[in-house]
Amino acid sequence: MNPPKAPRSRILATGHYLPPIVRTNADLEKMVDTTDAWIWERTGIRERRVAPPEIVTSDMAAAAGRSALDAAGISPRDLDMIIVATVTPDMPMPATAAFVQQKLGATTCPSFDISAACAGFVYGLTIADQFIGSGGAERVLVIGVELLSRIIDWEDRTTCVLFGDGAGAAVIGPAEPAGPDDGKPPRGILSTCLFTDGSLAPSLWLPGGGSLHPASHDVVDKKLHKVAMKGQDIFKAAVRNLYAASKRAMDLAAMTHADIDWVCAHQANLRILNQVMARLGVDEAKVLANIERVGNTSSASIPILLDENVRQGKIVPGDTVLLCALGAGVSWGSAVVRM
Numbered sequence: 001m002n003p004p005k006a007p008r009s010r011i012l013a014t015g016h017y018l019p020p021i022v023r024t025n026a027d028l029e030k031m032v033d034t035t036d037a038w039i040w041e042r043t044g045i046r047e048r049r050v051a052p053p054e055i056v057t058s059d060m061a062a063a064a065g066r067s068a069l070d071a072a073g074i075s076p077r078d079l080d081m082i083i084v085a086t087v088t089p090d091m092p093m094p095a096t097a098a099f100v101q102q103k104l105g106a107t108t109c110p111s112f113d114i115s116a117a118c119a120g121f122v123y124g125l126t127i128a129d130q131f132i133g134s135g136g137a138e139r140v141l142v143i144g145v146e147l148l149s150r151i152i153d154w155e156d157r158t159t160c161v162l163f164g165d166g167a168g169a170a171v172i173g174p175a176e177p178a179g180p181d182d183g184k185p186p187r188g189i190l191s192t193c194l195f196t197d198g199s200l201a202p203s204l205w206l207p208g209g210g211s212l213h214p215a216s217h218d219v220v221d222k223k224l225h226k227v228a229m230k231g232q233d234i235f236k237a238a239v240r241n242l243y244a245a246s247k248r249a250m251d252l253a254a255m256t257h258a259d260i261d262w263v264c265a266h267q268a269n270l271r272i273l274n275q276v277m278a279r280l281g282v283d284e285a286k287v288l289a290n291i292e293r294v295g296n297t298s299s300a301s302i303p304i305l306l307d308e309n310v311r312q313g314k315i316v317p318g319d320t321v322l323l324c325a326l327g328a329g330v331s332w333g334s335a336v337v338r339m
């Protein structure tokens with residue numbers, strides 16, 4: 001293995017926001033033909049959060065962003081860039097990041113959305129790392145946010161039991177010049193890798209409302225404005241690709257699973273997570289999870305989980321964390337980060 005490059009950026013602080021309404025499996029039993037037992041055994045989910053009607057995506061994103069900025073002790077005015085990863089924007093145009101910028105009171109820093117679904121936070125982190133590495137930005141706010149309850153067909157039991165609303169954020173800044181003298185690499189983003197296989201796009205999509213099927217009564221009648229998923233296709237793609245990407249990210253960081261303190265993976269399905277970690281040889285005790293309480297929050301999944309564990313004092317400065325996620329596209333990626 002080649003020695004890794006010195007990190008260029010690091011996660012300075014994290015934050016998250018979960019909306020107040022809790023929707024349990026028992027609630028869903030009253031809405032569709034499902035059972036708590038089926039949802040729990042097939043996914044590991046017990047409940048998820050749902051945003052009330054007055055809350056929009058940019059509200060949740062701004063709340064998570066504020067929480068990360070407070071933790072970093074940084075004013076919104078000091079941000080050089082805001083990246084919002086989401087597939088549930090406030091509206092198709094302009095970017096949700098523009099609303100987030102205004103809600104935070106940031107300057108006219110470049111603010112844009114990226115659409116990489118569940119892999120969105122890993123994509124955003126990679127873009128922030130590249131900008132900081134090239135000198136194009138010093139402080140970047142990366143937010144993963146989803147208001148999936150507004151694009152779910154609440155009559156479709158194959159999808160409505162899976163998803164939840166929420167937002168997570170991280171402030172990314174320059175890496176410290178030298179790490180702690182413990183024989184480990186300096187604190188920072190040690191490696192990232194990203195992939196997309198567009199041949200699987202129809203396996204998870206929301207085809208209505210764009211240029212292919214512009215908004216119309218017909219589109220709504222056919223429910224093309226709601227998420228449709230071939231669950232098993234995505235499941236197989238996730239197990240295969242999350243294993244390979246995680247391995248690649250560890251190789252790039254010149255690490256093995258023994259060097260990883262925590263795995264903070266996208267929370268889509270506990271069975272996916274268990275299969276990937278077994279193939280990687282990662283000890284179960286290192287695998288963080290909150291899917292039981294929040295379900296699948298797509299782009300928001302990793303930063304919510306990361307922040308919860310930082311705030312609980314489980315992830316401490318100096319810990320090495322493996323991130324990995326796969327979703328619509330299909331797009332996926334992985335990163336190794338020393339906190």
Ligand code: UT7
Nearest residue numbers: 034035038042118157158161231232234235238268269327
């Ligand atoms: O975050 C983006 C990426 N998304 C993912 O990674 C999701 C990947 N896929 C999965 O996690 C799983 O495929 C699901 C959880 C979506 C489905 O689990 P599965 O074990 O693959 O179930 P299945 O689709 O093979 O369905 C098995 C049975 C079917 O009934 P029949 O045909 O065997 O009679 C389904 O109709 O389970 C039925 N079913 C349900 N039953 C009760 C599907 N959804 C439900 C439900 N409640 N909610």
